[in-house]
Amino acid sequence: MDAERRNERRSELKERLTTVLERIERARREDGRNGDTDPVSLVVVTKTFPASDVGLLAELGVRDVGENRDQEAKAKVAELPDVNVRWHMIGRLQRNKAASVAGWADVVESVDRLELADALDSAVTRRGRGPLDVLVQVNLDPFPEQGRGGVAPDGAMELAEKIASTQTLRLAGVMAVAPHPDTGVDPAAAFARLREVADRIQGTWPTARTISAGMSHDLEAAISHGATQVRVGGAILGERPRVQ
Numbered sequence: 001m002d003a004e005r006r007n008e009r010r011s012e013l014k015e016r017l018t019t020v021l022e023r024i025e026r027a028r029r030e031d032g033r034n035g036d037t038d039p040v041s042l043v044v045v046t047k048t049f050p051a052s053d054v055g056l057l058a059e060l061g062v063r064d065v066g067e068n069r070d071q072e073a074k075a076k077v078a079e080l081p082d083v084n085v086r087w088h089m090i091g092r093l094q095r096n097k098a099a100s101v102a103g104w105a106d107v108v109e110s111v112d113r114l115e116l117a118d119a120l121d122s123a124v125t126r127r128g129r130g131p132l133d134v135l136v137q138v139n140l141d142p143f144p145e146q147g148r149g150g151v152a153p154d155g156a157m158e159l160a161e162k163i164a165s166t167q168t169l170r171l172a173g174v175m176a177v178a179p180h181p182d183t184g185v186d187p188a189a190a191f192a193r194l195r196e197v198a199d200r201i202q203g204t205w206p207t208a209r210t211i212s213a214g215m216s217h218d219l220e221a222a223i224s225h226g227a228t229q230v231r232v233g234g235a236i237l238g239e240r241p242r243v244q
């Protein structure tokens with residue numbers, strides 16, 4: 001990328017990042033959270049955007065980035081050996097990709113079934129790399145089997161128990177995506193449901209404090225229902241080129 005284009009992109013990202021950080025801060029204050037002890041962290045979702053954007057975001061102070069495809073993420077990590085960010089896997093994950101993901105991810109947010117927890121556990125053990133932070137992805141759709149990943153709320157405790165029983169995975173909390181608008185489910189009600197699941201898990205594992213919920217269009221609703229982490233793509237990077 002030539003210097004001029006790089007500078008242009010950098011200021012564009014900077015401006016949008018500032019706006020999103022202001023939105024987060026406002027929502028957090030409106031929820032009455034304490035400044036120092038109750039932060040809301042930001043994962044910038046860089047899927048479909050080039051590694052150069054991750055580099056620019058890191059220069060702008062971003063510490064966490066999210067990716068949803070193993071191959072794409074692995075290539076970016078390889079392009080950026082000196083960039084110090086935490087890589088979050090946020091996409092659906094097949095068991096046969098667990099070993100590969102364990103090679104680059106610092107956090108896997110999309111653990112939604114027992115056999116995936118098992119596969120990650122073996123992968124991290126083999127690499128001798130761990131522990132790996134993981135979140136239980138909860139499905140908030142009214143008809144989970146048609147949803148986009150996530151364990152049904154009823155199954156979340158069992159999955160948390162499984163994760164907590166491993167030596168290599170660190171149960172850090174829960175993650176969810178609001179139900180698809182077509183379902184007609186009120187996102188606020190869905191986020192409230194997620195908080196109930198999170199509270200139950202935290203009751204047993206007090207350090208599992210992360211509630212990862214809220215994206216570009218609904219981060220305020222998520223924060224007002226207890227989100228401690230939001231995942232924002234479009235509002236910072238711009239519209240994503242359509243994949244497939």
Ligand SMILES: *Cc1c(COP(=O)(O)O)cnc(C)c1O
Pocket residue numbers: 045047068090091177215216217231232233234235
């Ligand atoms: C793409 C994606 C996001 C970011 O969505 P935006 O609407 O671009 O902010 C967040 N979470 C998950 C799981 C995603 O796949």
